[in-house]
Amino acid sequence: MEMRGSVTSAENTNVQQVVVEDDSEDGITLMDLMRIIRKHLVTAAIVFVMVFAGVTAYTFLVPPKYTATAQAMATYNASQGDDAGISQQYTGGTYIAGQITSYTTLATTETVLEPVIKDLGLDTSVKSLAEQLTVTNPTDTAFVNISAEDGDAQQASDIANAVAVSMQNVIQNDLYSAADKSPVKISIVQRARVPESPSSPNKPLYLAVGVVAGLVLGVFAALLKDMLNTKVEETSDVRSLVGASSLGSVPQDNSLGEKRPVLVSQPNGPIAEEFRRIHTNIEFLQTDKVAGKGQLLVITSAQPFEGKTTTSINVAAALAEDGSRVLLVDADLRHPSVAHHLGLEGSAGLAHVLSGQMSPKDVVQNYWKPNLHILPAGKRPANAGVLLGSDTMRIMVEQALTQYDYVIIDTAPLGVSNDGVVFGRWAKGLVLVTGRGVCEKKELKEVSESLHAAKVPVLGFIFNYADLKKTHSNSNYYYYYEDAPRKKSHKK
16 A cells, blocks of 8 residues: 555544533423433333332222211300390300310310210220311311211211210310309200211322322432433433434444454345444535545544444445445554454554554555455554654554545544544544443543543544344334344244
Protein backbone atom coordinates (compact mmCIF):
# COMPACT_ATOMS: atom_id res chain seq x y z
CA MET A 1 0.00 0.00 0.00
CA GLU A 2 1.39 3.37 -1.01
CA MET A 3 0.31 6.51 0.79
CA ARG A 4 0.77 9.90 -0.89
CA GLY A 5 -0.04 13.46 0.11
CA SER A 6 -1.22 14.78 3.39
CA VAL A 7 -4.90 15.36 3.83
CA THR A 8 -6.76 15.68 7.06
CA SER A 9 -10.36 14.60 6.71
CA ALA A 10 -11.24 16.21 9.97
CA GLU A 11 -10.32 19.63 8.63
CA ASN A 12 -12.55 19.24 5.60
CA THR A 13 -15.55 17.91 7.41
CA ASN A 14 -18.38 19.94 8.78
CA VAL A 15 -19.86 18.22 11.80
CA GLN A 16 -23.08 19.46 13.30
CA GLN A 17 -22.98 18.88 17.03
CA VAL A 18 -26.20 18.55 18.92
CA VAL A 19 -26.03 20.54 22.13
CA VAL A 20 -28.07 19.05 24.93
CA GLU A 21 -28.81 21.19 27.94
CA ASP A 22 -28.35 19.56 31.27
CA ASP A 23 -31.68 19.83 33.00
CA SER A 24 -30.94 17.29 35.67
CA GLU A 25 -31.38 19.95 38.29
CA ASP A 26 -34.98 20.44 37.26
CA GLY A 27 -35.88 16.99 38.56
CA ILE A 28 -37.79 14.24 36.87
CA THR A 29 -40.28 15.25 34.19
CA LEU A 30 -43.49 13.56 33.14
CA MET A 31 -41.77 12.29 30.01
CA ASP A 32 -38.94 10.87 32.12
CA LEU A 33 -41.49 9.14 34.34
CA MET A 34 -43.30 7.62 31.36
CA ARG A 35 -39.99 6.45 29.92
CA ILE A 36 -39.03 4.78 33.21
CA ILE A 37 -42.43 3.10 33.50
CA ARG A 38 -42.19 1.77 29.94
CA LYS A 39 -38.68 0.49 30.62
CA HIS A 40 -39.74 -1.33 33.79
CA LEU A 41 -43.31 -2.07 32.74
CA VAL A 42 -43.10 -5.72 33.77
CA THR A 43 -41.95 -4.80 37.28
CA ALA A 44 -44.68 -2.17 37.63
CA ALA A 45 -47.30 -4.63 36.37
CA ILE A 46 -46.18 -7.36 38.78
CA VAL A 47 -46.33 -5.01 41.77
CA PHE A 48 -49.76 -3.73 40.69
CA VAL A 49 -51.15 -7.26 40.37
CA MET A 50 -49.70 -8.31 43.72
CA VAL A 51 -51.10 -5.28 45.57
CA PHE A 52 -54.51 -5.47 43.91
CA ALA A 53 -54.71 -9.22 44.46
CA GLY A 54 -53.85 -8.76 48.14
CA VAL A 55 -56.47 -6.07 48.66
CA THR A 56 -59.04 -8.12 46.76
CA ALA A 57 -58.33 -11.22 48.83
CA TYR A 58 -58.64 -9.23 52.02
CA THR A 59 -61.88 -7.65 50.83
CA PHE A 60 -63.59 -10.95 50.12
CA LEU A 61 -62.05 -13.07 52.85
CA VAL A 62 -62.23 -10.76 55.87
CA PRO A 63 -65.26 -11.53 58.11
CA PRO A 64 -68.09 -9.01 57.66
CA LYS A 65 -68.94 -6.49 60.37
CA TYR A 66 -72.35 -5.06 61.18
CA THR A 67 -73.04 -1.65 62.68
CA ALA A 68 -76.14 -0.65 64.65
CA THR A 69 -76.81 2.85 66.02
CA ALA A 70 -78.96 4.03 68.93
CA GLN A 71 -79.69 7.70 69.46
CA ALA A 72 -80.24 9.49 72.79
CA MET A 73 -81.16 13.09 73.53
CA ALA A 74 -80.26 15.20 76.55
CA THR A 75 -82.71 17.78 77.91
CA TYR A 76 -82.68 20.06 80.94
CA ASN A 77 -84.74 18.66 83.77
CA ALA A 78 -86.37 21.98 84.79
CA SER A 79 -88.55 22.46 87.89
CA GLN A 80 -92.20 23.09 87.32
CA GLY A 81 -93.47 26.70 87.50
CA ASP A 82 -94.79 29.50 85.37
CA ASP A 83 -92.22 32.27 85.42
CA ALA A 84 -89.25 30.23 86.49
CA GLY A 85 -89.74 27.60 83.75
CA ILE A 86 -88.81 29.86 80.84
CA SER A 87 -85.73 31.16 82.57
CA GLN A 88 -84.65 27.68 83.62
CA GLN A 89 -85.12 26.30 80.14
CA TYR A 90 -82.92 29.08 78.68
CA THR A 91 -80.25 28.47 81.29
CA GLY A 92 -80.63 24.73 80.86
CA GLY A 93 -79.91 24.89 77.16
CA THR A 94 -76.58 26.49 77.89
CA TYR A 95 -75.90 23.94 80.58
CA ILE A 96 -76.70 21.01 78.30
CA ALA A 97 -74.44 22.41 75.58
CA GLY A 98 -71.57 22.40 78.07
CA GLN A 99 -72.29 18.89 79.30
CA ILE A 100 -73.22 17.00 76.18
CA THR A 101 -69.71 16.70 74.77
CA SER A 102 -68.51 14.86 77.84
CA TYR A 103 -71.13 12.15 77.40
CA THR A 104 -69.31 10.76 74.36
CA THR A 105 -66.42 9.85 76.65
CA LEU A 106 -68.68 8.77 79.49
CA ALA A 107 -70.32 6.15 77.25
CA THR A 108 -67.07 4.19 76.93
CA THR A 109 -66.15 4.18 80.63
CA GLU A 110 -66.21 1.23 82.95
CA THR A 111 -69.19 2.69 84.86
CA VAL A 112 -71.36 2.47 81.75
CA LEU A 113 -69.97 -0.68 80.12
CA GLU A 114 -69.70 -3.03 83.08
CA PRO A 115 -73.52 -3.30 83.40
CA VAL A 116 -73.75 -3.90 79.63
CA ILE A 117 -71.30 -6.81 79.79
CA LYS A 118 -73.19 -8.29 82.74
CA ASP A 119 -76.70 -7.86 81.30
CA LEU A 120 -75.81 -9.28 77.87
CA GLY A 121 -73.46 -11.94 79.20
CA LEU A 122 -70.63 -10.81 76.94
CA ASP A 123 -67.32 -12.63 77.05
CA THR A 124 -65.20 -9.51 76.66
CA SER A 125 -63.43 -6.80 78.59
CA VAL A 126 -64.38 -3.17 79.05
CA LYS A 127 -61.48 -2.14 76.82
CA SER A 128 -62.47 -4.50 74.01
CA LEU A 129 -66.09 -3.46 74.18
CA ALA A 130 -65.12 0.22 74.11
CA GLU A 131 -63.17 -0.47 70.88
CA GLN A 132 -66.39 -1.72 69.31
CA LEU A 133 -68.17 1.57 70.04
CA THR A 134 -68.25 4.86 68.20
CA VAL A 135 -69.96 7.59 70.24
CA THR A 136 -70.49 11.01 68.69
CA ASN A 137 -72.27 14.26 69.38
CA PRO A 138 -73.40 16.01 66.19
CA THR A 139 -72.31 19.64 66.23
CA ASP A 140 -74.69 22.11 67.86
CA THR A 141 -77.13 19.39 68.94
CA ALA A 142 -78.12 17.67 72.17
CA PHE A 143 -78.00 14.24 70.56
CA VAL A 144 -75.63 11.41 71.36
CA ASN A 145 -75.22 8.70 68.70
CA ILE A 146 -74.02 5.33 69.97
CA SER A 147 -72.84 2.93 67.25
CA ALA A 148 -71.74 -0.62 67.95
CA GLU A 149 -69.86 -2.85 65.50
CA ASP A 150 -69.92 -6.61 65.76
CA GLY A 151 -69.66 -9.68 63.60
CA ASP A 152 -73.23 -10.59 64.60
CA ALA A 153 -75.95 -8.22 63.44
CA GLN A 154 -78.28 -8.93 66.37
CA GLN A 155 -75.54 -8.51 68.92
CA ALA A 156 -74.47 -5.21 67.39
CA SER A 157 -78.04 -3.96 67.90
CA ASP A 158 -78.21 -5.32 71.45
CA ILE A 159 -74.93 -3.68 72.45
CA ALA A 160 -75.90 -0.27 71.07
CA ASN A 161 -79.24 -0.31 72.90
CA ALA A 162 -77.71 -1.61 76.12
CA VAL A 163 -75.03 1.09 76.16
CA ALA A 164 -77.68 3.77 75.56
CA VAL A 165 -79.74 2.50 78.50
CA SER A 166 -76.70 2.17 80.77
CA MET A 167 -75.56 5.71 79.94
CA GLN A 168 -79.09 6.96 80.63
CA ASN A 169 -79.10 5.31 84.07
CA VAL A 170 -75.65 6.62 85.02
CA ILE A 171 -76.44 10.22 84.04
CA GLN A 172 -79.88 10.35 85.67
CA ASN A 173 -79.13 8.30 88.79
CA ASP A 174 -75.43 8.44 89.58
CA LEU A 175 -73.70 11.32 87.86
CA TYR A 176 -75.48 14.11 89.70
CA SER A 177 -76.20 12.35 93.00
CA ALA A 178 -75.49 15.46 95.07
CA ALA A 179 -78.58 17.17 93.76
CA ASP A 180 -82.15 16.37 94.63
CA LYS A 181 -82.60 15.16 91.13
CA SER A 182 -80.52 15.07 88.00
CA PRO A 183 -80.55 18.37 86.09
CA VAL A 184 -80.18 16.35 82.88
CA LYS A 185 -82.73 13.99 81.43
CA ILE A 186 -81.67 11.41 78.86
CA SER A 187 -84.29 10.14 76.45
CA ILE A 188 -83.64 7.32 73.98
CA VAL A 189 -85.27 8.75 70.90
CA GLN A 190 -84.28 5.92 68.56
CA ARG A 191 -83.39 2.36 69.40
CA ALA A 192 -80.84 0.50 67.31
CA ARG A 193 -82.28 -1.78 64.68
CA VAL A 194 -80.78 -5.04 63.51
CA PRO A 195 -78.74 -4.15 60.37
CA GLU A 196 -79.65 -6.03 57.23
CA SER A 197 -76.30 -5.70 55.47
CA PRO A 198 -72.70 -5.50 56.68
CA SER A 199 -71.06 -2.12 57.14
CA SER A 200 -67.61 -3.47 56.35
CA PRO A 201 -65.77 -4.29 54.31
CA ASN A 202 -66.89 -1.66 51.81
CA LYS A 203 -66.09 -3.71 48.72
CA PRO A 204 -66.28 -0.96 46.07
CA LEU A 205 -64.16 1.36 48.22
CA TYR A 206 -61.61 -1.32 49.06
CA LEU A 207 -61.24 -2.38 45.42
CA ALA A 208 -60.81 1.25 44.36
CA VAL A 209 -58.14 1.66 47.02
CA GLY A 210 -56.48 -1.51 45.71
CA VAL A 211 -56.34 -0.08 42.19
CA VAL A 212 -54.90 3.25 43.35
CA ALA A 213 -52.44 1.64 45.74
CA GLY A 214 -51.36 -0.84 43.06
CA LEU A 215 -50.72 1.94 40.55
CA VAL A 216 -48.81 4.10 43.03
CA LEU A 217 -46.67 1.24 44.33
CA GLY A 218 -46.11 -0.05 40.78
CA VAL A 219 -44.77 3.33 39.68
CA PHE A 220 -42.66 3.54 42.83
CA ALA A 221 -41.23 0.08 42.16
CA ALA A 222 -40.33 1.11 38.60
CA LEU A 223 -38.62 4.27 39.86
CA LEU A 224 -36.76 2.34 42.56
CA LYS A 225 -35.58 -0.30 40.11
CA ASP A 226 -34.40 2.38 37.71
CA MET A 227 -32.50 4.12 40.50
CA LEU A 228 -30.87 0.88 41.67
CA ASN A 229 -30.02 -0.27 38.13
CA THR A 230 -26.60 1.22 37.50
CA LYS A 231 -26.13 -0.25 34.02
CA VAL A 232 -27.41 0.94 30.65
CA GLU A 233 -30.49 -1.03 29.61
CA GLU A 234 -32.18 1.03 26.89
CA THR A 235 -31.17 3.27 24.01
CA SER A 236 -32.96 6.06 25.86
CA ASP A 237 -30.39 5.72 28.66
CA VAL A 238 -27.54 6.35 26.23
CA ARG A 239 -29.36 9.12 24.40
CA SER A 240 -30.02 11.04 27.60
CA LEU A 241 -26.45 10.65 28.86
CA VAL A 242 -24.43 11.41 25.72
CA GLY A 243 -26.87 13.61 23.79
CA ALA A 244 -26.50 11.71 20.52
CA SER A 245 -28.72 9.72 18.21
CA SER A 246 -28.70 5.96 17.77
CA LEU A 247 -27.13 4.63 14.58
CA GLY A 248 -28.54 1.16 15.19
CA SER A 249 -29.21 -1.59 17.73
CA VAL A 250 -27.40 -4.91 17.43
CA PRO A 251 -28.86 -7.86 19.37
CA GLN A 252 -26.66 -10.41 21.05
CA ASP A 253 -26.20 -13.44 18.81
CA ASN A 254 -23.79 -16.39 18.58
CA SER A 255 -22.98 -15.49 14.99
CA LEU A 256 -21.17 -12.35 16.20
CA GLY A 257 -18.68 -14.55 18.06
CA GLU A 258 -17.45 -16.29 14.91
CA LYS A 259 -14.09 -15.40 13.32
CA ARG A 260 -15.92 -13.81 10.40
CA PRO A 261 -18.08 -10.74 10.09
CA VAL A 262 -21.77 -11.57 10.23
CA LEU A 263 -22.09 -10.10 6.73
CA VAL A 264 -19.81 -12.91 5.55
CA SER A 265 -21.22 -15.77 7.61
CA GLN A 266 -24.91 -14.82 7.39
CA PRO A 267 -25.23 -12.12 4.74
CA ASN A 268 -29.00 -12.51 4.43
CA GLY A 269 -29.76 -12.55 8.15
CA PRO A 270 -31.34 -9.85 10.29
CA ILE A 271 -28.12 -8.87 12.06
CA ALA A 272 -26.33 -8.34 8.75
CA GLU A 273 -29.22 -6.15 7.69
CA GLU A 274 -28.90 -4.15 10.89
CA PHE A 275 -25.26 -3.41 10.08
CA ARG A 276 -26.33 -2.31 6.62
CA ARG A 277 -28.72 0.07 8.30
CA ILE A 278 -25.86 1.35 10.47
CA HIS A 279 -23.83 1.79 7.27
CA THR A 280 -26.60 3.94 5.80
CA ASN A 281 -26.81 6.05 8.96
CA ILE A 282 -23.04 6.55 9.00
CA GLU A 283 -23.23 8.09 5.55
CA PHE A 284 -25.30 10.90 7.03
CA LEU A 285 -22.88 11.70 9.84
CA GLN A 286 -20.67 13.89 7.68
CA THR A 287 -22.18 15.26 4.51
CA ASP A 288 -19.46 17.64 3.28
CA LYS A 289 -17.16 14.98 1.85
CA VAL A 290 -14.70 16.24 -0.73
CA ALA A 291 -14.10 14.19 -3.84
CA GLY A 292 -11.01 12.05 -3.54
CA LYS A 293 -10.82 12.31 0.23
CA GLY A 294 -12.08 9.67 2.57
CA GLN A 295 -14.00 9.79 5.82
CA LEU A 296 -12.35 9.06 9.16
CA LEU A 297 -14.46 7.01 11.59
CA VAL A 298 -13.31 6.57 15.18
CA ILE A 299 -15.12 3.75 16.95
CA THR A 300 -14.69 3.25 20.68
CA SER A 301 -16.60 2.51 23.88
CA ALA A 302 -16.75 3.77 27.43
CA GLN A 303 -15.67 0.49 29.02
CA PRO A 304 -14.10 -2.81 27.93
CA PHE A 305 -16.24 -5.75 26.78
CA GLU A 306 -18.91 -3.63 25.12
CA GLY A 307 -18.25 -5.19 21.72
CA LYS A 308 -16.53 -2.25 19.99
CA THR A 309 -14.11 -4.43 18.01
CA THR A 310 -16.81 -6.79 16.74
CA THR A 311 -18.87 -3.75 15.81
CA SER A 312 -15.92 -2.10 14.02
CA ILE A 313 -15.28 -5.25 11.98
CA ASN A 314 -18.89 -5.59 10.88
CA VAL A 315 -19.23 -1.88 10.11
CA ALA A 316 -16.10 -2.13 7.94
CA ALA A 317 -17.58 -5.16 6.14
CA ALA A 318 -20.89 -3.36 5.60
CA LEU A 319 -19.11 -0.35 4.09
CA ALA A 320 -16.95 -2.56 1.87
CA GLU A 321 -19.91 -4.62 0.72
CA ASP A 322 -21.22 -1.88 -1.56
CA GLY A 323 -17.81 -1.24 -3.11
CA SER A 324 -16.36 1.42 -0.79
CA ARG A 325 -12.61 1.25 -0.21
CA VAL A 326 -12.21 0.58 3.52
CA LEU A 327 -9.20 0.42 5.82
CA LEU A 328 -9.79 -0.94 9.33
CA VAL A 329 -7.01 0.03 11.74
CA ASP A 330 -6.62 -1.80 15.05
CA ALA A 331 -5.39 1.11 17.17
CA ASP A 332 -6.10 -0.61 20.48
CA LEU A 333 -2.43 -1.33 21.12
CA ARG A 334 -3.10 -2.18 24.77
CA HIS A 335 -5.48 -5.01 23.92
CA PRO A 336 -5.30 -5.78 20.17
CA SER A 337 -7.97 -8.18 18.93
CA VAL A 338 -8.97 -7.39 15.32
CA ALA A 339 -6.59 -9.96 13.83
CA HIS A 340 -7.78 -12.59 16.30
CA HIS A 341 -11.42 -11.86 15.51
CA LEU A 342 -10.77 -12.29 11.77
CA GLY A 343 -8.38 -15.22 12.00
CA LEU A 344 -5.51 -13.18 10.52
CA GLU A 345 -1.82 -13.13 11.28
CA GLY A 346 -1.36 -10.28 13.71
CA SER A 347 2.23 -10.46 14.90
CA ALA A 348 3.18 -7.46 12.75
CA GLY A 349 1.09 -4.35 12.42
CA LEU A 350 0.52 -0.75 13.45
CA ALA A 351 3.03 -0.80 16.31
CA HIS A 352 5.82 -1.72 13.88
CA VAL A 353 4.79 1.06 11.47
CA LEU A 354 4.73 3.71 14.19
CA SER A 355 8.11 2.60 15.54
CA GLY A 356 9.64 2.80 12.05
CA GLN A 357 10.34 -0.94 11.74
CA MET A 358 7.97 -1.52 8.83
CA SER A 359 5.96 0.41 6.28
CA PRO A 360 2.16 0.22 5.98
CA LYS A 361 2.32 -1.79 2.78
CA ASP A 362 4.26 -4.50 4.66
CA VAL A 363 1.57 -5.10 7.28
CA VAL A 364 -1.78 -4.20 5.66
CA GLN A 365 -3.75 -7.36 4.77
CA ASN A 366 -6.61 -7.89 2.38
CA TYR A 367 -9.75 -9.55 3.75
CA TRP A 368 -12.89 -10.96 2.06
CA LYS A 369 -13.07 -8.37 -0.70
CA PRO A 370 -10.34 -6.60 -2.65
CA ASN A 371 -11.54 -3.25 -1.29
CA LEU A 372 -11.42 -4.24 2.40
CA HIS A 373 -8.00 -3.89 4.05
CA ILE A 374 -7.00 -4.63 7.63
CA LEU A 375 -4.12 -3.06 9.56
CA PRO A 376 -3.55 -5.22 12.68
CA ALA A 377 -2.12 -3.77 15.86
CA GLY A 378 0.94 -6.00 16.02
CA LYS A 379 2.72 -6.67 19.28
CA ARG A 380 1.88 -4.60 22.33
CA PRO A 381 4.36 -1.73 22.75
CA ALA A 382 5.32 -0.25 26.09
CA ASN A 383 4.65 3.31 24.95
CA ALA A 384 1.27 2.86 23.22
CA GLY A 385 -0.06 6.34 24.07
CA VAL A 386 3.06 8.07 22.73
CA LEU A 387 3.02 6.13 19.47
CA LEU A 388 -0.68 6.66 18.80
CA GLY A 389 -0.51 10.40 19.43
CA SER A 390 2.61 10.88 17.32
CA ASP A 391 2.98 12.81 14.08
CA THR A 392 3.75 9.52 12.37
CA MET A 393 0.31 8.20 13.24
CA ARG A 394 -1.36 11.38 12.07
CA ILE A 395 0.51 11.46 8.78
CA MET A 396 -0.28 7.82 8.15
CA VAL A 397 -4.01 8.45 8.70
CA GLU A 398 -3.94 11.54 6.49
CA GLN A 399 -2.28 9.60 3.70
CA ALA A 400 -4.70 6.72 4.06
CA LEU A 401 -7.63 9.11 3.65
CA THR A 402 -6.37 9.91 0.15
CA GLN A 403 -6.63 6.25 -0.87
CA TYR A 404 -9.68 4.99 1.00
CA ASP A 405 -13.30 6.04 1.17
CA TYR A 406 -13.39 5.12 4.85
CA VAL A 407 -10.64 4.76 7.41
CA ILE A 408 -12.01 3.12 10.56
CA ILE A 409 -9.98 3.35 13.75
CA ASP A 410 -10.82 0.80 16.44
CA THR A 411 -9.34 2.39 19.54
CA ALA A 412 -9.15 1.60 23.25
CA PRO A 413 -12.13 2.24 25.54
CA LEU A 414 -12.31 5.82 26.78
CA GLY A 415 -12.33 4.61 30.36
CA VAL A 416 -8.95 2.92 29.77
CA SER A 417 -7.03 5.53 27.80
CA ASN A 418 -7.29 8.92 26.16
CA ASP A 419 -6.49 7.60 22.67
CA GLY A 420 -10.09 7.94 21.53
CA VAL A 421 -10.09 11.64 22.39
CA VAL A 422 -6.94 12.20 20.29
CA PHE A 423 -8.41 10.41 17.29
CA GLY A 424 -11.78 12.05 17.89
CA ARG A 425 -10.20 15.49 17.52
CA TRP A 426 -8.78 14.45 14.15
CA ALA A 427 -12.20 13.23 13.01
CA LYS A 428 -14.10 15.97 14.85
CA GLY A 429 -16.18 13.37 16.61
CA LEU A 430 -16.44 9.66 17.29
CA VAL A 431 -18.89 6.76 17.22
CA LEU A 432 -19.61 5.22 20.61
CA VAL A 433 -20.47 1.54 21.09
CA THR A 434 -22.52 0.95 24.23
CA GLY A 435 -23.22 -2.53 25.55
CA ARG A 436 -26.55 -3.19 27.27
CA GLY A 437 -26.04 -4.61 30.74
CA VAL A 438 -22.28 -3.92 30.53
CA CYS A 439 -21.81 -0.18 30.50
CA GLU A 440 -22.24 1.63 33.80
CA LYS A 441 -24.41 4.76 33.63
CA LYS A 442 -21.98 6.59 35.88
CA GLU A 443 -19.03 5.67 33.68
CA LEU A 444 -20.89 6.69 30.53
CA LYS A 445 -21.81 10.03 32.06
CA GLU A 446 -18.22 10.70 33.08
CA VAL A 447 -16.99 9.80 29.59
CA SER A 448 -19.59 12.09 28.03
CA GLU A 449 -18.53 14.98 30.26
CA SER A 450 -14.87 14.38 29.42
CA LEU A 451 -15.61 14.40 25.70
CA HIS A 452 -17.64 17.57 26.07
CA ALA A 453 -14.77 19.25 27.90
CA ALA A 454 -12.38 18.12 25.16
CA LYS A 455 -14.83 19.40 22.51
CA VAL A 456 -15.09 15.97 20.91
CA PRO A 457 -18.74 15.26 20.11
CA VAL A 458 -20.34 11.82 20.00
CA LEU A 459 -21.57 11.72 16.41
CA GLY A 460 -23.80 8.75 17.13
CA PHE A 461 -23.92 5.56 19.14
CA ILE A 462 -24.44 1.89 18.35
CA PHE A 463 -26.44 0.02 20.98
CA ASN A 464 -24.89 -3.42 21.39
CA TYR A 465 -26.31 -6.57 23.03
CA ALA A 466 -29.79 -5.15 22.52
CA ASP A 467 -32.88 -7.10 23.54
CA LEU A 468 -33.86 -9.16 20.51
CA LYS A 469 -37.55 -8.67 21.25
CA LYS A 470 -37.14 -4.89 20.96
CA THR A 471 -35.11 -4.78 17.74
CA HIS A 472 -36.98 -5.04 14.48
CA SER A 473 -38.96 -8.14 15.42
CA ASN A 474 -40.52 -8.39 11.96
CA SER A 475 -37.26 -8.18 10.01
CA ASN A 476 -37.00 -11.93 9.35
CA TYR A 477 -39.81 -11.61 6.84
CA TYR A 478 -37.39 -10.24 4.26
CA TYR A 479 -34.66 -12.83 4.52
CA TYR A 480 -34.12 -16.18 2.90
CA TYR A 481 -35.43 -19.11 4.81
CA GLU A 482 -32.05 -20.72 5.28
CA ASP A 483 -30.64 -17.59 6.93
CA ALA A 484 -33.53 -16.84 9.24
CA PRO A 485 -33.78 -18.37 12.74
CA ARG A 486 -35.41 -21.76 12.42
CA LYS A 487 -38.17 -22.90 14.67
CA LYS A 488 -38.79 -26.49 15.63
CA SER A 489 -41.93 -27.97 14.15
CA HIS A 490 -44.30 -30.12 16.12
CA LYS A 491 -45.47 -31.79 12.93
CA LYS A 492 -44.02 -35.17 12.00
